[in-house]
Amino acid sequence: MIAEDIRQVIIDILARIAPDEDLSDLQDDVAFREQMELDSMDFLDIVMELRKQYRVQIPEEEYEQLISMSSTVSYLMPRLKDVESPA
Amino acid sequence: MSMFDLRDPRNRIVITGVGLAAPNGNDLSEFRTKLLSGCSGVSDFETRYMGPVLAGVCEFDQLRYQKRKEARRGTRSGSIAIYCAHEAIGDSGIDWSAINRDRVGVFLGITEHGNVETENEIYEISQFDYDTSVWSHHHNPRTVANNPAGEVTLSLQITGPHLTIGAACAAGNAGFIHGVQMLRLGEVDTAIAGGVSESIHTFGIFASFQSQGALATHDDPTKACRPFDINRNGIVVAEGGGICVLERLPDALERGAKIYGEIVGYAMNSDAADFVLPDSTRQAECMQLALERAGIGPADVDIVSSHATATEQGDIEESQALRRVFGDGDTPAVNNTKSFIGHAMGAAGALELLGNLGAFEDGLAHATINLDEIDPRCGLKQIVVGEPRNLGEVNYILNNSFGMLGINSVVIVKKFSE
Numbered sequence: 140m141i142a143e144d145i146r147q148v149i150i151d152i153l154a155r156i157a158p159d160e161d162l163s164d165l166q167d168d169v170a171f172r173e174q175m176e177l178d179s180m181d182f183l184d185i186v187m188e189l190r191k192q193y194r195v196q197i198p199e200e201e202y203e204q205l206i207s208m209s210s211t212v213s214y215l216m217p218r219l220k221d222v223e224s225p226a
Numbered sequence: 227m228s229m230f231d232l233r234d235p236r237n238r239i240v241i242t243g244v245g246l247a248a249p250n251g252n253d254l255s256e257f258r259t260k261l262l263s264g265c266s267g268v269s270d271f272e273t274r275y276m277g278p279v280l281a282g283v284c285e286f287d288q289l290r291y292q293k294r295k296e297a298r299r300g301t302r303s304g305s306i307a308i309y310c311a312h313e314a315i316g317d318s319g320i321d322w323s324a325i326n327r328d329r330v331g332v333f334l335g336i337t338e339h340g341n342v343e344t345e346n347e348i349y350e351i352s353q354f355d356y357d358t359s360v361w362s363h364h365h366n367p368r369t370v371a372n373n374p375a376g377e378v379t380l381s382l383q384i385t386g387p388h389l390t391i392g393a394a395c396a397a398g399n400a401g402f403i404h405g406v407q408m409l410r411l412g413e414v415d416t417a418i419a420g421g422v423s424e425s426i427h428t429f430g431i432f433a434s435f436q437s438q439g440a441l442a443t444h445d446d447p448t449k450a451c452r453p454f455d456i457n458r459n460g461i462v463v464a465e466g467g468g469i470c471v472l473e474r475l476p477d478a479l480e481r482g483a484k485i486y487g488e489i490v491g492y493a494m495n496s497d498a499a500d501f502v503l504p505d506s507t508r509q510a511e512c513m514q515l516a517l518e519r520a521g522i523g524p525a526d527v528d529i530v531s532s533h534a535t536a537t538e539q540g541d542i543e544e545s546q547a548l549r550r551v552f553g554d555g556d557t558p559a560v561n562n563t564k565s566f567i568g569h570a571m572g573a574a575g576a577l578e579l580l581g582n583l584g585a586f587e588d589g590l591a592h593a594t595i596n597l598d599e600i601d602p603r604c605g606l607k608q609i610v611v612g613e614p615r616n617l618g619e620v621n622y623i624l625n626n627s628f629g630m631l632g633i634n635s636v637v638i639v640k641k642f643s644e
Binding site for chain 2: 190
């Protein structure tokens with residue numbers, strides 16, 4: 140997957156775990172939690188969804204890499220490079 | 227003997243708000259209308275593993291008082307409880323922004339809790355070759371036994387005590403009883419009390435009743451639940467909730483509240499006899515104790531809201547108990563709400579009482595539907611069959627709720643008069 144695909148995967152996950160939020164104006168360089176209601180349990184949902192969908196195991200000490208959209212995409216790029224782009 | 231002086235108005239507990247979610251109504255007036263017009267709430271329902279069954283399914287607007295995220299994170303019983311609690315508080319007319327929420331308590335009866343969420347998670351990990359690392363971190367907060375009551379406190383920012391009361395199918399009454407007790411003890415000033423159930427959302431309860439030979443089947447879902455009928459063939463499981471605002475009489479009078487009725491008597495006891503089978507002797511003793519505490523005799527009761535679930539033995543045992551307490555005459559009127567909505571488990575006792583409260587105003591005992599030919603082994607002459615019965619004036623309603631492991635609960639509500 141390329142960066143754009145990974146961004147969309149994250150948007151889809153956020154849409155499921157925070158269904159009341161408008162994600163259309165999400166700013167990629169700003170922390171998720173500064174622009175939407177996202178507590179630690181929601182954050183764990185992001186980790187869980189990545190584990191379920193792509194078998195990505197994210198160790199706890201690396202959770203901070205998922206602070207914003209741009210850091211999340213950068214972190215996931217090497218881990219999802221061999222995953223095919225969604226049709 | 228009660229430890230409380232029941233002549234002291236502060237020990238008189240009244241119902242001042244009602245919120246409910248029933249398979250045939252989303253508020254008290256709709257529910258009452260459906261009960262008086264003979265309208266069932268039972269329909270076909272799809273389950274995982276078992277395929278279609280019959281169930282009482284609620285259609286209240288889950289997002290009226292919850293954000294989608296809250297509903298997703300919580301449980302169905304939490305959503306039901308939140309809906310009913312908001313409705314009850316709204317109905318009570320309490321100024322919620324001014325109330326001291328340290329002095330509000332939430333006491334909800336449940337038959338069981340956590341089976342739905344556990345089954346969902348096991349299904350989920352089965353899709354990942356039983357890899358437990360995909361087991362949800364939401365599992366524990368969803369399945370702790372206080373979940374539905376706790377979700378109410380989060381939603382309404384209630385900081386007084388909350389708990390669920392696990393009491394099998396006697397739970398709805400048990401929720402009311404606990405509310406009454408906490409008000410009389412002075413532990414709270416407002417009790418949000420009743421019962422809830424989400425039981426239809428796992429196959430387990432249906433499959434267990436089926437294995438027991440106690441799950442109802444019928445070509446027409448609306449005719450499936452047939453308490454006291456010779457052709458009854460078991461239980462229709464339902465979901466739902468019934469929650470009241472309970473207050474001490476002087477507090478209710480001071481704020482000019484609408485008073486639906488006064489809880490004047492209650493009792494709970496145990497059969498100590500069998501895991502599943504009911505016991506008419508203990509049921510009768512439970513009713514007699516409630517009557518004694520209410521300071522009335524059997525002849526004072528106008529309506530008995532029966533527990534009968536349309537199982538073979540359950541209906542016979544309750545009929546015997548009712549005959550022992552009330553005799554073999556034509557009164558009191560005996561009706562049955564399950565014939566309309568099925569067995570709402572933790573919510574059953576609550577919904578069955580609330581559906582009868584309207585009788586204080588309209589003088590009508592709603593019917594028992596689907597009773598085409600009474601089982602002679604039940605043989606109660608007092609059953610209101612098919613159509614509502616006009617009683618003229620109704621002063622006392624006695625509500626029965628019995629459950630597995632031999633748990634019995636009875637609540638008596640009196641038409642309010644100062």
